[in-house]
Amino acid sequence: MANAHRRVGDQPWVRRSLIGTALLLAMFMLVIPVVVIFAQALSAGWSTFADNVTDQYTLHAIGLTLFVAALTVPLNLVFGTALAWSVTRFHFPGRKLLITLIDIPFAVSPVIAGLLYLLLYGRNGWLGGWLANYDVQLMFSWPGIVMVTVFVTCPFVARELIPLMQQQGSEEEEAGVVLGASGWRIFRKITLPNIKWALIYGVVLTNARAVGEFGAVSVVSGNVRGETNTLPLHVELLYQDYNVVGAFASASLLAAIAMLTLVVKAFVEWRQSRPIVSTPEKEVS
Template identity: 65%
Template sequence: MTPAVTRAKGQAKPSPAIRWGRRALIAIGILLTLLVIVLPLVAVFAQALSRGWEAYAANITHPETLHAIKLTLLAAAIAVPVNTIFGVCAAWAITRFRFPGRRLLQTLIDIPFAISPVVAGVMYLLLYGTGGWLGAWLYAHDLQVMFSVTAVVLVTVFVTSPFVARELIPFMQAQGTEEEESSMVLGASGWQTFWRVTLPNIQWALIYGVILCNARAMGEFGAVAVVSGNIRGETNTLPLYVQQTFDDYNIAGAFAAASLLATLALFTLVLKTAVEWRRDRLAAVNDRRGSGEWN
């Protein structure tokens, strides 16, 4: 008999009250998941397909829908790389160096988390709008920032800026600096240490942060609604297009566009789960090697 079996047999069985309590908690969790998450998703896809596949395809391939998709992907394609670079640099500076203003930098990174996206949009409007601090100068030089694609990209970068940094900072703090210091002692340069030691060690946290950043970038509504001007076929992202088509009583078109957002969200969830599974599997393999189970 193995020690695991012996321990299992030696454990006292939970009382009936505890067993029923567990079952009740599981049932409540499943029920809330169905009511709050699963059923709304099912309703979106059911309503989107309520008029058949041909109507669904017509709504998806409508020029305004296609433009909204392209602008959403464009904003994410710019915001994610920018915030990836920013997040890695900020996390490296905060966790590896001590400098005046370090804690202030950590606080500033959290500002997009703390304020409403609508407030973020108003901030950019007050700064770059025609009557804003920089708006008059921009207007004099025939430069339009607000109510343009530039504004959409700017606020998307702002609201998604903390995601990569906030995933990396606690991970790198827990990881320590021993390996990097050893690399430097052996003669590696700063860049060599980053590419060969730091980056491989943070790759899973970095990928996880990038996935979350991309999901938020594609789904952002509040800040974009303030600065875009909601110009059809020009500054409409997919979330804004859903609202506009719904306000126009184009219910099928609104739910068709919403189904695209839901599909992107589900894909992001699957990708996130795959990354976590791969990370945990590699961690388990490394633990087995470290414990000598395969020797």
């Protein structure tokens, strides 16, 4: 691999222009937009920024967004782990199909997902009409928002775990069974330590998406300010109100969450790759 790289970069000008182009693109497509978000948010000064962030509706949007994430992440953590466990440790008919089905939320546009939930659980939907008889309203209130967010983010944990657990195989767990450990003990002492970092990585991704989801939430939210308006929806609403500074102030909160996510992600990746880096291979590269 290292040789192949060197061959492409033989001529310095090729290497430099490629690196230059990549840097330039990254600059215009990633760095400048992020800088602009913060610059716009602070364009009218710190006090305006603070006013916008502590606005009653913005605070509510932050609270709702964190609340939705706080419900979504544990749900998908349990679901994703159970799913990865079952498809990598057991063989049963329909296993392959199940692995394919996990990817549906990735394949389907979030807006379509939102509409599907609306058609199913809305007042005129199959289940929604029945639920309405018992005065249960799921759509256009926070349970609906949680439902679509869970749907959109459900593959992340499972997708992180499945390749790792397949690669690790089940020998260690089998040894545990032979030595007479209980199922829970095997999970806690063997499986969990093995998948720990992949699991955290999955959680970080799930959380990032749950906080930032716009399309699906927009369909089922009903846009009631101070009630069903999440932070991404709030950004759009402020922007359409001609309150550009307010919109960017809220957007900067989302960007800050995203950057925090990246830091955690980088740390987790570093932890995951440490055993490999510490081997003698390091000298080769």
